[in-house]
Amino acid sequence: MKLTVYLVDAFAENVFEGNPAAVVPLTEWLPDATMQKMAMEHNLSETAFFVPEDNCYHIRWFTPEAEVDLCGHATLAASHVMFHYLNYTAETITFKSRSGELSVKKEGELLVLNFPASIVEAKYIPTSLKTAFGIHPQKCFKGRDDLMLIFKSEDDIINLKPDFSKIQESTARGIICTAKSEKYDFVSRFFAPAVGVNEDPVTGSAHTMLIPYWAKQLNKKNMVAKQLSKRGGVLECRHLNNRVEIGGKAKTYLVGEIEI
Numbered sequence: 001m002k003l004t005v006y007l008v009d010a011f012a013e014n015v016f017e018g019n020p021a022a023v024v025p026l027t028e029w030l031p032d033a034t035m036q037k038m039a040m041e042h043n044l045s046e047t048a049f050f051v052p053e054d055n056c057y058h059i060r061w062f063t064p065e066a067e068v069d070l071c072g073h074a075t076l077a078a079s080h081v082m083f084h085y086l087n088y089t090a091e092t093i094t095f096k097s098r099s100g101e102l103s104v105k106k107e108g109e110l111l112v113l114n115f116p117a118s119i120v121e122a123k124y125i126p127t128s129l130k131t132a133f134g135i136h137p138q139k140c141f142k143g144r145d146d147l148m149l150i151f152k153s154e155d156d157i158i159n160l161k162p163d164f165s166k167i168q169e170s171t172a173r174g175i176i177c178t179a180k181s182e183k184y185d186f187v188s189r190f191f192a193p194a195v196g197v198n199e200d201p202v203t204g205s206a207h208t209m210l211i212p213y214w215a216k217q218l219n220k221k222n223m224v225a226k227q228l229s230k231r232g233g234v235l236e237c238r239h240l241n242n243r244v245e246i247g248g249k250a251k252t253y254l255v256g257e258i259e260i
Contacts, residue, residue, distance in 0.1 A: 003024055008020070008077035020045075022046075023080075048074035054096075110247040111249070118144040122139065128169040143208075147175050173194060177191070180217070188206065210225065223239075225237050
């Protein structure tokens with residue numbers, strides 16, 4: 001069997017920026033074990049697979065170690081592939097997923113994700129996370145999939161020194177670390193060793209929690225965020241009550257062929 005694979009840098013102005021994802025369009029699902037092995041072979045934070053279904057598309061995402069319920073950058077990458085390579089002509093793509101209905105629309109050069117907003121509930125800082133980053137967080141919140149730690153400043157986020165063994169003691173999918181920014185509205189980093197991703201370059205799904213929190217703190221609906229990973233990425237954010245919009249650009253790095 002031969003399949004086409006696309007490697008796309010999502011939330012990126014240029015190649016080698018943002019978050020790389022593999023995208024594999026399918027006409028029908030492969031066995032779950034095969035898709036998981038493919039994701040492991042790609043060794044990127046996410047591989048997206050999608051198939052046509054009931055006038056829309058069903059999308060699934062795999063890290064090298066596990067299937068996840070929601071992924072922003074790989075959805076952005078999949079939409080980029082559909083618009084640029086698969087002759088998709090409408091302005092909006094609708095996806096079915098384990099997290100419900102998602103959509104992606106074109107806004108000029110941006111691709112804008114429309115995702116369900118996450119809950120944001122205050123909780124005590126878990127003991128393991130108080131010292132997991134070398135800097136003590138100020139607050140902790142629980143979301144749909146992740147925990148979010150609030151730090152005093154952008155410099156704190158830049159200077160985090162993650163202890164992945166302590167981070168893995170949490171039962172959350174991942175840990176979001178965030179602070180207010182002077183140049184942007186807020187900044188963040190994201191760590192998910194539990195699903196095989198020590199630090200993710202740019203995490204769209206984490207912003208389903210970040211956007212509601214910072215919209216309330218800053219009293220703003222439209223915001224610009226920066227994820228401060230080594231590769232980095234800028235996200236255009238909108239708070240729409242029970243939904244959020246996350247916009248970014250994408251660049252193709254590679255188009256290839258898989259033989260399995």
